[in-house]
Amino acid sequence: MQGQDVVVKGLGPLQGDLTVPGDKSISHRAVMFGSLAKGQTRIKNFLPGQDCLSTIACFRKMGIAISQPTATEVIVQGQGLQGLQEPGDVLDVGNSGTTMRLMTGILSGQPFFSVLTGDDSIRSRPMGRVTEPLKKMGATILGRQDSKKAPLAVAGTGRPLQAIDYSTPVASAQIKSAILLAGLYGDGITTVREPHRSRDHTERMLTAFGATIRQSTNPSVEGFFSSIESFPTLQGQDIEVPGDISSAAFLLVAASIVPQSQLRIRNVGVNPTRDGIIEVLQAMGSSIQQENERIVAGEPVADLIVKSASLQGTTIGGDLIPRLIDEIPILAVAALCAQGKTVIRDAAELRVKESDRIAVLAGELRKMGATIEEHPDGMTICGFQRLQGATVESKGDHRIAMALAIAALVAEGSTTIQDAGAVDVSFPGFFSTLKLLQQ
Missing domain, CATH: 3.65.10.10 (Enolpyruvate transferase domain)
Structure with a gap:
């Protein structure tokens, strides 16, 4: 159509x-986190929309076996945090801003080189609010307009990233999630602070997979924050979206x-x-x-x-x-x-x-x-x-x-x-x- x-x-x-x-946000994350976990993740009621299919395609290019017995059921054979492989081609996210921003965080912690791009809309959308904090963590990211526009090239070093305590300029689940996902590959506890609470699907699902995450319980005193400990052992899960x-x-x-x-x-x-x-x-x-x-x-x-x-x-x-x-x-x-x-x-x-x-x-x-x-x-x-x-x-x-x-x-x-x-x-x-x- x-x-x-x-x-x-x-x-x-x-x-x-x-x-x-x-749910589109949860479908994206189930594929991503299932790929970073050990063992099988079975996803039911997956959204077979173009954006989520772009996420599947990108992780397949990085060596993850992903099958779809039906349009709305996905099985991911996770290889653990260190299990992704260097892609032999550019990773094309299509029109998916979620794929672009969250994967930039994941790729920042990998020991290999990768390039992320997308359609005309993605290449015009701002990426600096994600690449700036990732660079503070030690990631090497190059892109158009001083790494503020895609395509983005991410050159991994194989060394742990630096854990940071970062305050975002706006409340955005994509920015927060990119930093937390990079924090999986950090050297300690990474914290993201926001002016308001953004959607927390990343925190909920990573916790279910086995990550250790702390969130503010008294925002009037603590503000809104989420913290993650590095290098957890994530285990595959059954997820109903x-x-x-x-x-x-x-x-x-x-x-x-x-x-x-x-x-x-x-x-x-x-x-x-x-x-x-x-x-x-x-x-x-x-x-x-x-x-x-x-x-x-x-x-x-x-x-x-x-x-x-x-x-x-x-x-x-x-x-x-x-x-x-x-x-x-x-x-x-x-x-x-x-x-x-x-x-x-x-x-x-x-x-x-x-x-x-x-x-x-x-x-x-x-x-x-x-x-x-x-x-x-x-x-x-x-x-x-x-x-x-x-x-x-x-x-x-x-x-x-x-x-x-x-x-x-x-x-x-x-x-x-x-x-x-x-x-x-x-x-x-x-x-x-x-x-x-x-x-």
């Missing part, structure tokens, strides 16, 4: 009981804004560092309930029941942003259907995602009649908008494509989404799922 157009129009209430694809809350977010908003809708979305990951979307939607008046709450492979999981509701505008910013940064495109759509204004601040990170999500989202939604004011770090959205069907473009960004599709459900007439196949990055089958829910 990549490069193809898809036509979406509202056909009535959304009704159904469904699951969403596996929960449904991705970032994918569920599009359906939560759709059911909230399309009248007479009701959905049950099963087995969704509700990690407290990722559930900001639920908190904000409930504050806006959305009817969302959690049932069957449980822990699966160290991650909190629940079924989400959502019904249509009248929404109110709100303000989104501060320490909420790291907990919902990927959901802001669909929250903007919710805001268009809410009474009053919604203000989004402190989200400048959106400018350097798969696209400039602030500019692209505002521009494409304006084509549908939306009134949106851009800010350097967010936007102001006027609610109770009457949207009109239009021809819009995803700009190759999966979350933009899905947000536009949900907006189309409440627009008059039909909306044509260009380059709609971008959704396959995180939600293969997204458009067919929408059609089934409208039956």
Whole structure:
């Protein structure tokens, strides 16, 4: 579907009981950590999207045997922390920023030479916030614009890296994870401090594999930090990946804004560092309930029941942003259907995602009649908008494509989404799922 157009129009209430694809962040990490562990790691409900398949391809190039009995089951034959082999070719991460940044941390501790690159988007995205602390640890990294842009060449020395205590300029799970993964190959305890708590999938999963990690228990006194001890013995695990809350977010908003809708979305990951979307939607008046709450492979999981509701505008910013940064495109759509204004601040990170999500989202939604004011770090959205069907473009960004599709459900007439196949990055089958829910 990549490069193809898809036509979406509202056909009535959304009704159904469904699951969403596996969590993208957790799928990436399961392959990476399984490769660094000893023995077999079996991953169920793996997300077979393009980004996660890029991670598999990179580790295969480094000598790791990875099989896929089915699209959503992956078996990794881990070789331990010292088991990766020098790749014979460039490691291409495609469009995956997670693969690029986390692997830079892993490769910094290897005794061999490697080169990381990706598509046009990856080569334009900032990497300096990762390469700078890794260089402080003793890593040798060369790249464009003083190692701030890919391709990146990493020359390992075979010597342990230097453990550091580092404060990140922004709360970012990718930056934090890259440093912690390099810390596996350090000479002591590596600590990462953040201005706010970012998602903690790396800490949870590495702990399950056998790493020793300490996190702040009293942030008001200690701030937000994560520490890792070097050279643990990681053991292969059986991992069941929960449904991705970032994918569920599009359906939560759709059911909230399309009248007479009701959905049950099963087995969704509700990690407290990722559930900001639920908190904000409930504050806006959305009817969302959690049932069957449980822990699966160290991650909190629940079924989400959502019904249509009248929404109110709100303000989104501060320490909420790291907990919902990927959901802001669909929250903007919710805001268009809410009474009053919604203000989004402190989200400048959106400018350097798969696209400039602030500019692209505002521009494409304006084509549908939306009134949106851009800010350097967010936007102001006027609610109770009457949207009109239009021809819009995803700009190759999966979350933009899905947000536009949900907006189309409440627009008059039909909306044509260009380059709609971008959704396959995180939600293969997204458009067919929408059609089934409208039956």
